[in-house]
Amino acid sequence: MNDLTTDQLIRNSKVILMAFLSFFGLLVMYSNFIDYSTNYEYVGHILSMDTTRENTNISYRAITSPMLHHRIYWIIITLEVMYTAYCLMGTYQLFKNRHATADVFHESKKLSIVGLLIAIFVYYVCLQVIGVEWFNMDESQVWNAKDWARHVVDFILPLLIYLTLKIER
Template identity: 70%
Template sequence: MNSLTTAKTIRISKILLMAYISFFGLLVMYSNFTDYATNYEYVGHVLSMDTAYNSEKTNYRAITSPILHHRIYWLIITLEVTYTVYCLMGTYHLYRKLNASAKEFHEAKKFSIIGLMIGLFIYYVCLQVIGVEWFNMDKSQAWNAKDWARHIVDFTLPLLMYVALRIER
């Protein structure tokens, strides 16, 4: 009988955590596709900087073209779909290699790592860096996702480090 060891528990925890972040990605995708208008409105307000306190020194940064709003929103959706697909593939590959050698299990992490890096790009670079620092998203009372994005980064970055570490035997 195959007993549950600490090493196997670590492998299972990596698979489950990847499943959790994949589930989050699926919910985000569902929201984007079923409530496009609300999410588009959010993107439009952030890019237009119309609800953020701005000085004349920063107004030049605003993107007010609805066509560009749609294109940027579709870029974000595409990145979120890509991130979710890679995380799902990563979860599947880790699960397939649950009982494999340490080397094989470690090599199965590549899709998970790619997915998590794309997720960090979306929620850290796009929302926290560009959204907050360039478009002053944090200055808006109504259209500010800085804290929401930070919570995702606070989960994703440690998960990336944990999954990437070669600690299982």
Template identity: 55%
Template sequence: MPRSRPPELMSLRISSIFSRCSLFISCPRPLPILKPVTHGKSEPATRLLSYMTVDKLETLHKPSTKTAEDITCNSVPAHHQHLHYKLQTLLFAPREPYFWRSHDMHILTTAHLIRWCKVTIVLMVGVFGVLVVFSNLTDYPSNYEFVGHILSMDTTQGNGSLMYRAITSEMMHHRFYWMIMTLESIFTACCLLGTYQLYRKINAPRKEFHEAKKYAIAGFMIAIFIYYFILQVIGNEWFDMDTSPQWNAMGWARGIVEFLMPALFFLVMKNDH
């Protein structure tokens, strides 16, 4: 005849089984399914679950501030401690957010499209800088003449009392022109490098993508310094450029700044996650 068991023991075992089933069903974050992995002649790693009581499993699936080191299993035999460590690693290791997994980014989402828009805007500014630098180098006399007339103030029609501000030295004209070309080359290089950095991090987490914006932001700020501060502030307010009927770059510089400022605000915004 089969050996009889006390009713108290049977009820305890049945309640333990139902508790385990309800734990795994109601768990908001399913526990990973362990595959039978053997280490030498030891038992499978899945048998570690048999050493863990219901209270300890509830502690694992409830949100708390405890770490894997705070939760220990004293009932695990010594020869299974390495398997217990692997189980804790699976349960508590930081996981990559689901949205930013590389195999899911082939789906075009709104955040992904915003990132591509930012890369495209930085690339357009970089291409603009390449064309400006190429024009300055290949057509040096024409652009130098433009800078020379602004600095010498020989075509302005304003108050004659402002002529003391004029710079008539040709050497200073060349130096001023080369300073502008150097700054334009720097902002072009920063924008092109920023485009490459943003493209590399197009599928990265939002913190890495935001950190990749630093070269593009530097390029935009240098461009704003050239076309707003140098041309509009110094060229217009000090050298009275807007009164010249021919050598006047106010409209051209204003259009560039009106594009760069909103583009810079759009670039630095964290709306791409």
């Protein structure tokens, strides 16, 4: 441990945290492909707004077409595959360049940053903004992932900030 400098520890911590998020993405992808029907059912209920309180002022927002449910769910899956792929490639780039110069290491963050931004889009924009604010997901007693999505964003956003800081020497 005495041979490990603070700078090396900071670089390695960025690699490890990106590996954690990449692993999370792999598990999400696995779940979506292995248990498609359960996750599709969740998306369908949120889009249909059939488990939220009846509100005639906003009921026009509901999307009740099963075909559109599948298409929207596949868009979500595609975005999850994209962020996971970018995070995995970014983790590899960080790992490969962890002993490089500060500038080279900093430049190797690009793919990780793209992956984190896509992940924030999925969990913040799609679930928390569109799901909660447009489709009233937070009013559903059964199909509410607002808090879960917030916990995911609560990990991703500080990771994005930490990763982008150029504090390595």
